[in-house]
Amino acid sequence: MRSLYNRLAGQNIERLAALSDGVFAVAMTLLVLDLRAPAAEAVHSERELLHALVTLAPRLVPYVMSFLTLGIFWLGQQAQLDRLAKSDRDLAWLHVGFLCVVCLVPFSTALLSEFLTFRTALIVYWLNILLLGIALLATWSHAVRAKLVREDTTRDIVGAICRRIVIAQTLYAIGAALCIISTYWSIAFIVLIQINYALAPSWPSLRRSG
Amino acid sequence: MRSLYNRLAGQNIERLAALSDGVFAVAMTLLVLDLRAPAAEAVHSERELLHALVTLAPRLVPYVMSFLTLGIFWLGQQAQLDRLAKSDRDLAWLHVGFLCVVCLVPFSTALLSEFLTFRTALIVYWLNILLLGIALLATWSHAVRAKLVREDTTRDIVGAICRRIVIAQTLYAIGAALCIISTYWSIAFIVLIQINYALAPSWPSLRRSG
Amino acid sequence: MRSLYNRLAGQNIERLAALSDGVFAVAMTLLVLDLRAPAAEAVHSERELLHALVTLAPRLVPYVMSFLTLGIFWLGQQAQLDRLAKSDRDLAWLHVGFLCVVCLVPFSTALLSEFLTFRTALIVYWLNILLLGIALLATWSHAVRAKLVREDTTRDIVGAICRRIVIAQTLYAIGAALCIISTYWSIAFIVLIQINYALAPSWPSLRRSG
Amino acid sequence: MRSLYNRLAGQNIERLAALSDGVFAVAMTLLVLDLRAPAAEAVHSERELLHALVTLAPRLVPYVMSFLTLGIFWLGQQAQLDRLAKSDRDLAWLHVGFLCVVCLVPFSTALLSEFLTFRTALIVYWLNILLLGIALLATWSHAVRAKLVREDTTRDIVGAICRRIVIAQTLYAIGAALCIISTYWSIAFIVLIQINYALAPSWPSLRRSG
Numbered sequence: 001m002r003s004l005y006n007r008l009a010g011q012n013i014e015r016l017a018a019l020s021d022g023v024f025a026v027a028m029t030l031l032v033l034d035l036r037a038p039a040a041e042a043v044h045s046e047r048e049l050l051h052a053l054v055t056l057a058p059r060l061v062p063y064v065m066s067f068l069t070l071g072i073f074w075l076g077q078q079a080q081l082d083r084l085a086k087s088d089r090d091l092a093w094l095h096v097g098f099l100c101v102v103c104l105v106p107f108s109t110a111l112l113s114e115f116l117t118f119r120t121a122l123i124v125y126w127l128n129i130l131l132l133g134i135a136l137l138a139t140w141s142h143a144v145r146a147k148l149v150r151e152d153t154t155r156d157i158v159g160a161i162c163r164r165i166v167i168a169q170t171l172y173a174i175g176a177a178l179c180i181i182s183t184y185w186s187i188a189f190i191v192l193i194q195i196n197y198a199l200a201p202s203w204p205s206l207r208r209s210g
Numbered sequence: 211m212r213s214l215y216n217r218l219a220g221q222n223i224e225r226l227a228a229l230s231d232g233v234f235a236v237a238m239t240l241l242v243l244d245l246r247a248p249a250a251e252a253v254h255s256e257r258e259l260l261h262a263l264v265t266l267a268p269r270l271v272p273y274v275m276s277f278l279t280l281g282i283f284w285l286g287q288q289a290q291l292d293r294l295a296k297s298d299r300d301l302a303w304l305h306v307g308f309l310c311v312v313c314l315v316p317f318s319t320a321l322l323s324e325f326l327t328f329r330t331a332l333i334v335y336w337l338n339i340l341l342l343g344i345a346l347l348a349t350w351s352h353a354v355r356a357k358l359v360r361e362d363t364t365r366d367i368v369g370a371i372c373r374r375i376v377i378a379q380t381l382y383a384i385g386a387a388l389c390i391i392s393t394y395w396s397i398a399f400i401v402l403i404q405i406n407y408a409l410a411p412s413w414p415s416l417r418r419s420g
Numbered sequence: 421m422r423s424l425y426n427r428l429a430g431q432n433i434e435r436l437a438a439l440s441d442g443v444f445a446v447a448m449t450l451l452v453l454d455l456r457a458p459a460a461e462a463v464h465s466e467r468e469l470l471h472a473l474v475t476l477a478p479r480l481v482p483y484v485m486s487f488l489t490l491g492i493f494w495l496g497q498q499a500q501l502d503r504l505a506k507s508d509r510d511l512a513w514l515h516v517g518f519l520c521v522v523c524l525v526p527f528s529t530a531l532l533s534e535f536l537t538f539r540t541a542l543i544v545y546w547l548n549i550l551l552l553g554i555a556l557l558a559t560w561s562h563a564v565r566a567k568l569v570r571e572d573t574t575r576d577i578v579g580a581i582c583r584r585i586v587i588a589q590t591l592y593a594i595g596a597a598l599c600i601i602s603t604y605w606s607i608a609f610i611v612l613i614q615i616n617y618a619l620a621p622s623w624p625s626l627r628r629s630g
Numbered sequence: 631m632r633s634l635y636n637r638l639a640g641q642n643i644e645r646l647a648a649l650s651d652g653v654f655a656v657a658m659t660l661l662v663l664d665l666r667a668p669a670a671e672a673v674h675s676e677r678e679l680l681h682a683l684v685t686l687a688p689r690l691v692p693y694v695m696s697f698l699t700l701g702i703f704w705l706g707q708q709a710q711l712d713r714l715a716k717s718d719r720d721l722a723w724l725h726v727g728f729l730c731v732v733c734l735v736p737f738s739t740a741l742l743s744e745f746l747t748f749r750t751a752l753i754v755y756w757l758n759i760l761l762l763g764i765a766l767l768a769t770w771s772h773a774v775r776a777k778l779v780r781e782d783t784t785r786d787i788v789g790a791i792c793r794r795i796v797i798a799q800t801l802y803a804i805g806a807a808l809c810i811i812s813t814y815w816s817i818a819f820i821v822l823i824q825i826n827y828a829l830a831p832s833w834p835s836l837r838r839s840g
Contacts, residue, residue: 214576214580215499215580215581215584219495219496219499220495220498220499221502222502225437225498228438228441229441229494231445232441232442232444232446233445233448233449235445236445236446236449237449240452299495302495303495303618306487306491306494306495309448310448310484310491313448313451313452314452314455316449316452317452317457320456321457323457324457324458324459324460325457325463328463328466328469329466330469330470331469334473
């Protein structure tokens, strides 16, 4: 039996969705702060400005990668919330925990932008993605267990969402492990996974994986 | 009797909720700005980067603590707004006042991050939580007094929401007082209170307190 | 006759409201960035931290003043949008222009925080408030002229909204003029006007003014 | 045939609209960060403050220009989303890609603010506008091709939206090319195009172009 207050709080799915959209929107926009325009004092000609921008260009890679990350997890939580018939306080808190990890993405992106060739920076970035996956899976598991999902949510759908997260996280872990060779391999592999999920091509092997 | 203009303004609960979600989303995301990636010039090896990150780690405590604070008060105001059948200008202004205090959380968090062992920083942080509680209680009292709440809001519900705020604030005050021993005791105690409210375990003693 | 494209764009009042709520939420939260926590290197004792915070305290005045400003104009535009039955492209653009001025508030607040005793800073702040009023009045005039307002919007309501803006702006102009004596007089007067509008007391003389 | 998961995700147009409003709101508000209040240490008299503000004034041009840019593309995507009867995952991803380019606007604006007379900065700014146009056109083309648009969307409307983007982009490209003479010519021309689209005057020649 839950206390009275706890039965009042966290039941509004629309508000939870609005908070999420806000957090994702700000996190996405903060990513650009890593792309700092060069200072006017350091640049005296078109050539120097071009040179400064070329030096800045590698930072576009973590920017786009993090935008893909945030895009993937925004779609993930949107697909989940759309499946809910109602919410409860625990689900709201699990979701807030998820958002707490989302807010870390600008930090781990800034770290990776600054230290593209450092394994430590890449592992921190991967840990962030891992936590995102765990939080999403925990929210979904709770929603299914507490029967918050819509009635038309078949076992197939429940399974597809779980499998999707587990397979994606496995691929991300492989990507992170590639940093034994080089962080560039890791980054390239992770971006490829993300583009695959964004473009969602109809590869037979991946289609079956949900 | 209110003037004509004053009867026109502040009546849209959905807009008030949307503004709140926006303010909470930005405040939550600004918290991460205290976690600054170390500068590339100061770090020359994986070991130095790891060391820099370990030095940064204590800042995760105020980050998570403030995320819990914002989460608790987001749920609090959401539960309140959900109870309203209509709004008026005074309620809108009380709520804007509440948001004004919410926006201070990134500041008091930054202060505590920078001065974890300073009692002054902890007292400022606690004052912020206290103001959040007062603002929430004032909004709720006005809503009840001005009969803005939904008809199915029983006296039990009105009381449960009031008691919840008062008990939580009492616990926070005890937590703040613990800084006489050490700010670490205060922080640990406050985080425990917050986790208790987030997890909402079914402890008999706490359940009765609403 | 409008072109086809122009009849498609800018008709969604809900989206316009959502954009506004977002802009106001971010502008409100950016205000706190003027309250910078003192640097750890400059502070070595509780007493020094307390001293640094006392030095910071005057910045709370522009913070609260700008929060009141944003609150007043948020309520103003919300009351207006609530009165609309439909929107058109011109109204959307006038509203975007209004938001463009809203986004300047964090700048003029930062300027005033930094230069509390400088008349130039105060005049810039007042110009910002003036532009907010003009933009709001222009939007409302267009809405009335283009018959976008709801049918139950009597001439009394149209007039009350216009008068409200004109009277408030007259008071703000008087407040700004007081900087001939001292900027403190101006700030005190403007804050008093704002608190008057926020609390909306039932003073006979002000009630009649709508 | 799409996999099960891919049929679940990205179908909520309201959430996509809310995410967009958030991103635009934050991007608009971040623009003001280029208008930094002068530091108190560098200013000792009213005259010096006035001088510092006059020096800052040219930065208002890129600020207003970027606000117009964001306003134009906010209206553009709003008009498109309003035309959709449903969404799918590909549309959601194309829209997220569009938002990724929107988030770059504060960067390219900061660059142009800092280097108003540099062709490189202007070309970067124009590339940003070009990418916005391409992303919008790609989203619209996909929506039409995948039959996501509302049934009352005639061929005329489909054509009007496409033509609008192509003509606007042609004008922007001409504006960018004018930087061969001077970046001031480019900026003036681009601002004129934007004001034309914002004011949407009934010039016969432009009306026909949709």
